[in-house]
Amino acid sequence: MVINFKREVSWLSAIALALVVAGCGGAPAPEPEPQPEPEPQVQPRDEAAEREAREAEERRRREEEERRRREAERRRVLSVIAEPVHFDFDKSDIRPDAEEVLQRKVSLLREYPGIRLRIEGHCDERGSNEYNLALGQRRAESVRRYLMSYGIDAGRFATISYGEERPLVDAHNEEAWAQNRRADFPITDHGRLEPGD
Amino acid sequence: MISGALALAPASTSAQEPQRDSIPTDVRVGILYQPVFRPGIVMPVIAAPPELRELADSVLAVILRDLGYSDRLQVMSVGEDIPLEGPVNYGLWDQLGAVWLLLGAIEGPADAPVLRLSLHDVVYRLLQDVRAFELPPLRHPAFRMTLHSAADQVVRWATSSTGIAATRIAFVDRSAGGLEIFVVDSDGFGLRRLSDDSSIAYSPAWAPSGDRIAYMSYVGGDPAIYELDLNPGTSSLLVDLPGMDMTPTYSPDGALLGFAATVEGRTEVYSYNLAERCCATRLTYARFANSLSPTFSPDGKRFAFNSDRLGQLHIFVQDTQDGSAELITRYIYDQSVHNAAPDWSPTGDRIAFHGWVEGVPQIFTVAPDGRGLRQLTQEGRNEDPSWAPDGRHIVFASTRGGSAGLWVLDVVSGRIRGLVRSAEGRLPDWSGRLDSTFLVGGTSAAGRNRDNP
Numbered sequence: 001m002v003i004n005f006k007r008e009v010s011w012l013s014a015i016a017l018a019l020v021v022a023g024c025g026g027a028p029a030p031e032p033e034p035q036p037e038p039e040p041q042v043q044p045r046d047e048a049a050e051r052e053a054r055e056a057e058e059r060r061r062r063e064e065e066e067r068r069r070r071e072a073e074r075r076r077v078l079s080v081i082a083e084p085v086h087f088d089f090d091k092s093d094i095r096p097d098a099e100e101v102l103q104r105k106v107s108l109l110r111e112y113p114g115i116r117l118r119i120e121g122h123c124d125e126r127g128s129n130e131y132n133l134a135l136g137q138r139r140a141e142s143v144r145r146y147l148m149s150y151g152i153d154a155g156r157f158a159t160i161s162y163g164e165e166r167p168l169v170d171a172h173n174e175e176a177w178a179q180n181r182r183a184d185f186p187i188t189d190h191g192r193l194e195p196g197d
Numbered sequence: 198m199i200s201g202a203l204a205l206a207p208a209s210t211s212a213q214e215p216q217r218d219s220i221p222t223d224v225r226v227g228i229l230y231q232p233v234f235r236p237g238i239v240m241p242v243i244a245a246p247p248e249l250r251e252l253a254d255s256v257l258a259v260i261l262r263d264l265g266y267s268d269r270l271q272v273m274s275v276g277e278d279i280p281l282e283g284p285v286n287y288g289l290w291d292q293l294g295a296v297w298l299l300l301g302a303i304e305g306p307a308d309a310p311v312l313r314l315s316l317h318d319v320v321y322r323l324l325q326d327v328r329a330f331e332l333p334p335l336r337h338p339a340f341r342m343t344l345h346s347a348a349d350q351v352v353r354w355a356t357s358s359t360g361i362a363a364t365r366i367a368f369v370d371r372s373a374g375g376l377e378i379f380v381v382d383s384d385g386f387g388l389r390r391l392s393d394d395s396s397i398a399y400s401p402a403w404a405p406s407g408d409r410i411a412y413m414s415y416v417g418g419d420p421a422i423y424e425l426d427l428n429p430g431t432s433s434l435l436v437d438l439p440g441m442d443m444t445p446t447y448s449p450d451g452a453l454l455g456f457a458a459t460v461e462g463r464t465e466v467y468s469y470n471l472a473e474r475c476c477a478t479r480l481t482y483a484r485f486a487n488s489l490s491p492t493f494s495p496d497g498k499r500f501a502f503n504s505d506r507l508g509q510l511h512i513f514v515q516d517t518q519d520g521s522a523e524l525i526t527r528y529i530y531d532q533s534v535h536n537a538a539p540d541w542s543p544t545g546d547r548i549a550f551h552g553w554v555e556g557v558p559q560i561f562t563v564a565p566d567g568r569g570l571r572q573l574t575q576e577g578r579n580e581d582p583s584w585a586p587d588g589r590h591i592v593f594a595s596t597r598g599g600s601a602g603l604w605v606l607d608v609v610s611g612r613i614r615g616l617v618r619s620a621e622g623r624l625p626d627w628s629g630r631l632d633s634t635f636l637v638g639g640t641s642a643a644g645r646n647r648d649n650p
Contacts (some may be wrong), residue, residue: 131510
């Protein structure tokens with residue numbers, strides 16, 4: 001694509017040069033005083049330059065479009081990856097709503113094999129401090145196993161538990177607890193966020 | 198005497214209707230402590246030359262507080278007009294209701310003073326015991342601990358049971374950089390931060406020698422067990438298996454470290470040979486379940502731990518060498534049972550833990566065979582009990598009275614005192630008796646470790 005484009009450019013330059021030569025050939029006999037630059041000589045030059053500028057503008061536009069597309073894609077990837085999954089009280093099994101969230105991650109992780117994640121298990125504040133460390137670890141592990149069961153390579157995940165020490169919502173009610181019983185998915189390696197990389 | 202008082206809870210095992218919460222059916226709900234006679238002890242002003250007057254007054258204040266905190270003696274106040282010159286006037290002290298009279302005198306040069314304590318039995322009108330204690334200077338870091346050791350001796354002279362003043366409590370609290378390990382003297386003085394990880398530090402556990410504390414930290418990214426050397430105060434990696442290493446505890450002889458570690462995503466209990474600095478040995482086997490928070494019996498032959506293997510969180514006891522785990526807390530069908538944070542008493546007869554009562558954690562004790570379950574608290578949240586070396590006092594985290602912090606409970610009398618006020622103070626661990634190198638004559642009857650009955 002890039003090479004073809006370069007070829008096209010050199011071809012256009014050749015035409016422009018030919019026009020200039022032709023213009024010279026069609027000029028009247030030489031006079032002692034040189035004429036100011038004749039119109040026909042200037043016109044093809046400008047046309048070529050304008051065309052080139054248009055092409056460049058088009059290129060810029062396409063690149064910008066591509067950049068925007070990639071940025072949108074990047075945001076989509078990050079938001080799908082970042083979406084937490086939630087757990088029932090004192091449980092580590094994957095709920096149906098969490099399964100939907102994880103399915104979106106599965107297709108994305110297949111699309112972007114360079115992405116690596118840390119799966120963080122979290123708990124609400126009610127259980128014992130130490131037991132919550134173990135429970136958070138199991139939550140992270142149960143998410144990891146789910147993703148592995150859909151063929152995602154185990155080496156792409158690290159797991160860690162923060163027990164009840166990293167609440168998302170700093171409140172002491174059912175709603176906050178439900179939000180805090182979760183797995184988070186910080187990205188440890190973005191790969192190149194390129195499909196097929 | 199302690200076991201007598203604790204064995205009062207009936208150990209009925211009859212089947213009952215399921216309850217609406219997790220209170221086992223035979224538990225004594227509420228604080229039903231026995232009235233215990235505490236012999237009165239009186240300690241008048243300490244005799245001292247004028248240049249040591251300030252020191253003498255500080256000594257008196259520390260010792261009187263310690264005697265009160267022993268919960269074994271009734272400290273009686275006395276006016277300053279009582280004549281102290283001449284032979285002891287037993288009749289006078291007897292009239293005031295004292296059983297014990299503790300006389301103190303500070304002697305010697307101002308830069309190396311000696312505290313002489315003599316305990317008189319007022320009832321039998323005789324000198325019970327006398328001892329001299331070399332005192333560090335007033336502002337010296339060892340000053341208070343020396344007095345705590347002296348107070349512990351006085352308690353032993355009077356009651357045959359050594360006091361628990363010369364001890365410290367390690368715990369977790371919030372600092373600017375995160376959760377760190379802190380330590381405080383048994384009387385609430387000398388609070389200071391020990392770890393400097395700026396991360397999450399958890400589950401401090403005293404070595405029996407009292408000079409080291411194992412704890413869990415996220416400082417290296419991967420949660421592992423570290424050991425704080427209190428002198429000079431440095432921290433080093435102790436155990437780091439793949440995954441998370443947590444809930445360390447030393448065996449009473451200091452040879453093993455019990456802990457929990459990740460196995461295939463769950464948590465299992467291990468022991469680690471500290472003498473050889475090697476060889477993590479797995480102690481629990483429960484597929485699909487977590488086992489954690491080990492605590493050794495005083496003889497090291499058994500350990501209690503926490504596990505959710507029955508679908509509820511319970512306390513189990515198991516032989517350290519081999520053997521199956523035995524459930525010691527009550528399984529209640531279809532209930533949200535949450536028993537956690539076991540700590541085996543240094544006297545061996547009870548295991549303290551916290552369990553939910555209507556979703557709120559309360560402190561319980563139970564015999565290692567599961568009999569005699571007893572609830573000790575009912576006000577606010579009460580969590581993570583740890584025994585003092587006397588097997589009679591428990592430190593725990595509580596929100597009682599709207600004031601969160603660490604509290605000390607005497608399980609015999611039910612008396613409770615605040616130790617540290619802190620919104621996030623948690624996971625306390627009570628040390629064994631700590632050495633005081635300033636004891637005249639060198640040997641302390643208290644011994645290095647936990648109680649020696």
